Amino acid sequence: MKQARQAIPIRVEPGESLSPDQRAAVRKATDALRNVPGPLMPILHAVQDELGFIPDSAISLIAHDLNLTRAEVHGVVSFYHFFRKHPPGRHIVYICRAEACQARGARALEAHAKESLGIDFHETTADGAISLEPVFCLGNCGCGPSVLVDNDELHANVTPQSFDALVSQKRVSS
Amino acid sequence: MSTTIYIPRDATAIALGADATARAIADEAKKRNIELRIVRNGSRGAFFLEPMIEVDVAGTRIAYGPVSAHDVSSMFDANFIDGKSHRLHLGAADEIPFLKNQERLTFARVGITDPVSVEDYRAHAGYRGLERALTMSGADIVKDVTDSGLRGRGGAAFPAGIKWKTVHDASTIDASKPAFAQTSQKYIVCNADEGDSGTYSDRMLMEGDPLCLVEGMTIAGVAVGATQGYIYLRCEYPHAHRALNEAIANAYAAGWLGSNINGSGKRFDLEVRLGAGAYICGEETSLLESLEGKRGQIRFKPPLPALKGLFGQPTVVNNVITFASVPIILDRGATFYKDYGVGRSRGTLPLQLAGNLKRTGLVEKAFGVTLRELLYDYGGGSLSGRPIRAVQVGGPLGAYLPESQFDTIVDYEAFAAAGAMLGHGGIVAFDDSVDMLEQARYAMEFCAIESCGKCTPCRIGSTRGVEVIDRIRAGIDREKNLALIGDLCETMRHGSLCALGGLTPDPVRSAIQYFPEDFAARNAA
Numbered sequence: 001m002k003q004a005r006q007a008i009p010i011r012v013e014p015g016e017s018l019s020p021d022q023r024a025a026v027r028k029a030t031d032a033l034r035n036v037p038g039p040l041m042p043i044l045h046a047v048q049d050e051l052g053f054i055p056d057s058a059i060s061l062i063a064h065d066l067n068l069t070r071a072e073v074h075g076v077v078s079f080y081h082f083f084r085k086h087p088p089g090r091h092i093v094y095i096c097r098a099e100a101c102q103a104r105g106a107r108a109l110e111a112h113a114k115e116s117l118g119i120d121f122h123e124t125t126a127d128g129a130i131s132l133e134p135v136f137c138l139g140n141c142g143c144g145p146s147v148l149v150d151n152d153e154l155h156a157n158v159t160p161q162s163f164d165a166l167v168s169q170k171r172v173s174s
Numbered sequence: 175m176s177t178t179i180y181i182p183r184d185a186t187a188i189a190l191g192a193d194a195t196a197r198a199i200a201d202e203a204k205k206r207n208i209e210l211r212i213v214r215n216g217s218r219g220a221f222f223l224e225p226m227i228e229v230d231v232a233g234t235r236i237a238y239g240p241v242s243a244h245d246v247s248s249m250f251d252a253n254f255i256d257g258k259s260h261r262l263h264l265g266a267a268d269e270i271p272f273l274k275n276q277e278r279l280t281f282a283r284v285g286i287t288d289p290v291s292v293e294d295y296r297a298h299a300g301y302r303g304l305e306r307a308l309t310m311s312g313a314d315i316v317k318d319v320t321d322s323g324l325r326g327r328g329g330a331a332f333p334a335g336i337k338w339k340t341v342h343d344a345s346t347i348d349a350s351k352p353a354f355a356q357t358s359q360k361y362i363v364c365n366a367d368e369g370d371s372g373t374y375s376d377r378m379l380m381e382g383d384p385l386c387l388v389e390g391m392t393i394a395g396v397a398v399g400a401t402q403g404y405i406y407l408r409c410e411y412p413h414a415h416r417a418l419n420e421a422i423a424n425a426y427a428a429g430w431l432g433s434n435i436n437g438s439g440k441r442f443d444l445e446v447r448l449g450a451g452a453y454i455c456g457e458e459t460s461l462l463e464s465l466e467g468k469r470g471q472i473r474f475k476p477p478l479p480a481l482k483g484l485f486g487q488p489t490v491v492n493n494v495i496t497f498a499s500v501p502i503i504l505d506r507g508a509t510f511y512k513d514y515g516v517g518r519s520r521g522t523l524p525l526q527l528a529g530n531l532k533r534t535g536l537v538e539k540a541f542g543v544t545l546r547e548l549l550y551d552y553g554g555g556s557l558s559g560r561p562i563r564a565v566q567v568g569g570p571l572g573a574y575l576p577e578s579q580f581d582t583i584v585d586y587e588a589f590a591a592a593g594a595m596l597g598h599g600g601i602v603a604f605d606d607s608v609d610m611l612e613q614a615r616y617a618m619e620f621c622a623i624e625s626c627g628k629c630t631p632c633r634i635g636s637t638r639g640v641e642v643i644d645r646i647r648a649g650i651d652r653e654k655n656l657a658l659i660g661d662l663c664e665t666m667r668h669g670s671l672c673a674l675g676g677l678t679p680d681p682v683r684s685a686i687q688y689f690p691e692d693f694a695a696r697n698a699a
Binding site: 037038039040041042044045072075076079080081082083094098099100101102103104107135136137138139140141142143144146148151152154155156157 | 185186188189190221224368369370371372373374376377409410411412413414447448449450451452453464465466467468469470471485526527528529530531534535557566570600602603604605608612613616620623624626
């Protein structure tokens, strides 16, 4: 005798492992921006501004809300250097690696930064205070080496000494 | 009447302490009961004097610099508000030698006005170009731009007028789409993804005179019949982002953007969109993909963006400086602009002195100035005091030039003849401590990191390039590997889809050609 067919739930609820706050932040971004032309980049920026990174589960939720595949959204997130898939440290320190800064000592600064923080690029210090990222040009090419902190605070003529002072100051600030 | 003090809001000036100086001046003035009006202007571009503050003394702007927060109280003691003598006194700002002999057309207002004030902009000849454009037909505006000889300032130097004409004439009817999907929308897109190392003129203009860019894009919109504009700005420029948004909001409030530009009945809307740290998005088709919300991979051409650009519609894509050069062309006429320059390079180019130079900053000159004048007369030679050994012009894809080439004039064709590229006008100087093999390796490494991955010569070739240079450095089969890197460069140049893979060979080959000693056998040490 035939058994009654049962529906097999194959669709996972999008964004299932997001915390309520994260879900609210993603929904706020998609609700506000889904109707602008080419909404994905502004939404990803809004989510990262709010959460500090773009959680994996946010990708499925954004894809669901924009009627895109997860692969399409993941492809965009992974293409751009600026988007992060993991939470950063309390401060993100970007060191310019480009030629104009090299001509003024950026190679030495870069080596010093990795050594003194004990981490490589794309890593975060064990105390969770500093994430170190490379960046290719901050437009401060006349006064390098250049360092940008938290995508807002630009520093010129950075030496190994002033780098250490900057990092110590950031470590004590929240 | 209160005295007006100008303190730059330019990112480099702020990085050098302008915000702290501004706070100190405001605090000290309060303490001394002196009434001041502080204007946060753009930078005049003499970075060796930043933070440079200016005081308006009976109509003359007296400059002081570099002024750190510690200097402020002594400046009040010296009565700088009346332009009196002080250790940091520079005299009239217009007479500073670095600035005096420049030919500022595009940067005429940068460092002079309050960047986000429409009123100030109007008082300094702002919106005169657009006012004239609003009385003209689109075809006539395009003709003016063509006649001026303006070429794209982003690097490729394509004549702006021809691009505009293509969009002006383009039909928006797409035969492959059904009738209900047809739209008559055209777009103006500004490429503000200034990723080339050694370049910052876009940033300075957007921070120092954003309304000039807004006006240039509005003129483009009126000319080609586009009602929507986007500025694609790199996210590494937070200061420019703020200035642009303030300026756009003020332009809307004053009726210079929106559905009825200055009462003309014409519409133009403008919005800033942020990139996310991909160098390739400075390539126009990648930029359009990114604006559409996709990976920034380049598109095959044809179709040209002028015919099928953003969302498949006819689109003008120009660099910041290109658009910002348009208002003065419309205001003063094509002939006025064309009278500057040499050969086929007409008008002026804002050059950016960067790297190991004593006096770095922005120098806007008519085409025709030599590299040597820029490096030594303006730049003052190297910062370290050692000889300048190599100069890279035009960003990470530009050739490295040795001293024997320093008499090359700033002209698109002269640079091409020297096997180099003027690009966006960035000039990066290196002293004799530079290791050119490392620079060649870096060029390949940069290409590997920033390649969009669409074409093989760029995606794979760059990684192989790093490996081959590493073998040359290690002394493994030197001659064979030098031949191999030559071959690889040839393949990348001819086989890549866009300028990233196609021009990465330039710095590599020029380093090998002009500095062979750095590629010679090395001691084990």
